[in-house]
Amino acid sequence: MTITPKGFFGRKGFELDLRALSVRPLGAHGVRIRVLACGVCGTDLHFLRDSVDYAPLGHEVCGQVLETGAAVTRFVPGQQVVMEDVALCGTCDQCKSGRVDLCRSGFTMQDQPGMAEEIVLHENMLHDASGLDPVFAAMTEPLAVAIRCVEALGPDPGKPLAIFGMGTIGLFCAAYAHFRGAGPITMIARDPESQRNKAAWEAARGLGAQQAFYTSEKGWMEGIGFFPSVILAAPPSLAAQALKLAAYGGRVLACGVTLGEGKTAELDVNDMVWNKKSLLTSIAEPGLHFPLALSLIRSGRIDAGRVVTHQLPLGEAWELARLYGTDKPAVKTVIIPG
Ligand SMILES: [Zn+2]
Ligand SMILES: [Zn+2]
Structure with a gap:
């Protein structure tokens, strides 16, 4: 029996909704990952303060590979990875002209929340993050930004x-x-x-x-x-x-x-x-500089852990209202699906 993974959507008033995620086909280039850590971004807080409609929460993801599509050769089950939330396509006119920063047809999370148990991503969005503390690794995205x-x-x-x-x-x-x-x-x-x-x-x-x-x-x-x-x-x-x-x-x-x-x-x-x-x-779409961010975190040249003030299990994500709503003690919270 397969258990449907769950993930968080949110809207203004810090209204959080833990939903069962629809089962995604893996596809030849897909990678199914178990989320190990997901940073709560300023963008997520904007959704939780101002978005009328529910939006998927979380894109600063470190995860572990569960399953790979038939064409995937760079990743294997068990491997730890981090994710670009938007990855350049490599084939559009902009990418082919050396302006990869202008690519608008890249790979995305396709409305999956990173604050989730599992997600399915195109392999082009992923980087190896073996051996890193998942909480530190989840800081790759904001550091790259x-x-x-x-x-x-x-x-x-x-x-x-x-x-x-x-x-x-x-x-x-x-x-x-x-x-x-x-x-x-x-x-x-x-x-x-x-x-x-x-x-x-x-x-x-x-x-x-x-x-x-x-x-x-x-x-x-x-x-x-x-x-x-x-x-x-x-x-x-x-x-x-x-x-x-x-x-x-x-x-x-x-x-x-x-x-x-x-x-x-x-x-x-x-x-x-x-x-x-x-x-x-500057806006960080598509994601760039992930290799540099990873190497700075890995080598300790940038102590990514310094910005992380709070960690929460996925089931306690409702605490975000307190951490950012009233007394606002949090700088960076990382959700740990566990
Ligand atoms: Zn972010
Ligand atoms: Zn492109």
């Missing part, structure tokens, strides 16, 4: 960098920018007294940031100075502030999005033109 942000911005080694936002992406941007030699690194968040930001600042310091400024503090911009590079890993509405902090010739990279309020910003384009400031964006 941050690598992409930092590479798109290209902060100079030895030059100051400011990062708005101390969520997982902001923290991993600090870690990777530090690894690349940028700095000093200044973190900017809202409230110094929130439990979450206290934990996040501990993580940021451990990952290479030097100082933090808080926008809830009066006159917080005084003395902060100007930065040749700024990362906005926070709501888009903060883009004007981020540009204000950019130095002459400075570059701001925005990667934060929201499904709720705060999608827009009023920019001083005059200031941007006169002072040669530019605004760039």
Whole structure:
């Protein structure tokens, strides 16, 4: 008898629904994996705060291969893997022209939640993650996202960098920018007294940031100075502030999005033109830089565990409402289906 695997869908108000997942055919290139660990992403929290319709939760997955399709040669049952939530196709005009970042016909999770017992994926989405702690391995996706942000911005080694936002992406941007030699690194968040930001600042310091400024503090911009590079890993509405902090010739990279309020910003384009400031964006579809992220985690050059503040069994995912809803102590929670 086969037992149907279950997985979580969620919508606004932190409404979670544990559903039986429809049985997926494996196909020649399919890989069935048992989920060992799945990080809760900012995107999942946007669904849980603002999405009217139920959405599948979780895409930061480390799993173990259960079964492989007939054509799969790179993976075997028992092997531990991590997953790109969108993998480039390799055959479209963009991929064939060397602009794989523009691929829009890649392999996806096809509405399966990563916060699940089992999922079926195309083999092109997977990377070997043997021997890694599954919780650390699940951080490959957010670290790869941050690598992409930092590479798109290209902060100079030895030059100051400011990062708005101390969520997982902001923290991993600090870690990777530090690894690349940028700095000093200044973190900017809202409230110094929130439990979450206290934990996040501990993580940021451990990952290479030097100082933090808080926008809830009066006159917080005084003395902060100007930065040749700024990362906005926070709501888009903060883009004007981020540009204000950019130095002459400075570059701001925005990667934060929201499904709720705060999608827009009023920019001083005059200031941007006169002072040669530019605004760039980055979104992690398709997934890139997974091999680098994996090797940085594996070698310990980036201590991925520092961002993980909470772990929850799959059956206790309802706790997310408390961890992110009211007292908000969590920076990164990892769900452990077990
Ligand atoms: Zn994510
Ligand atoms: Zn493509």
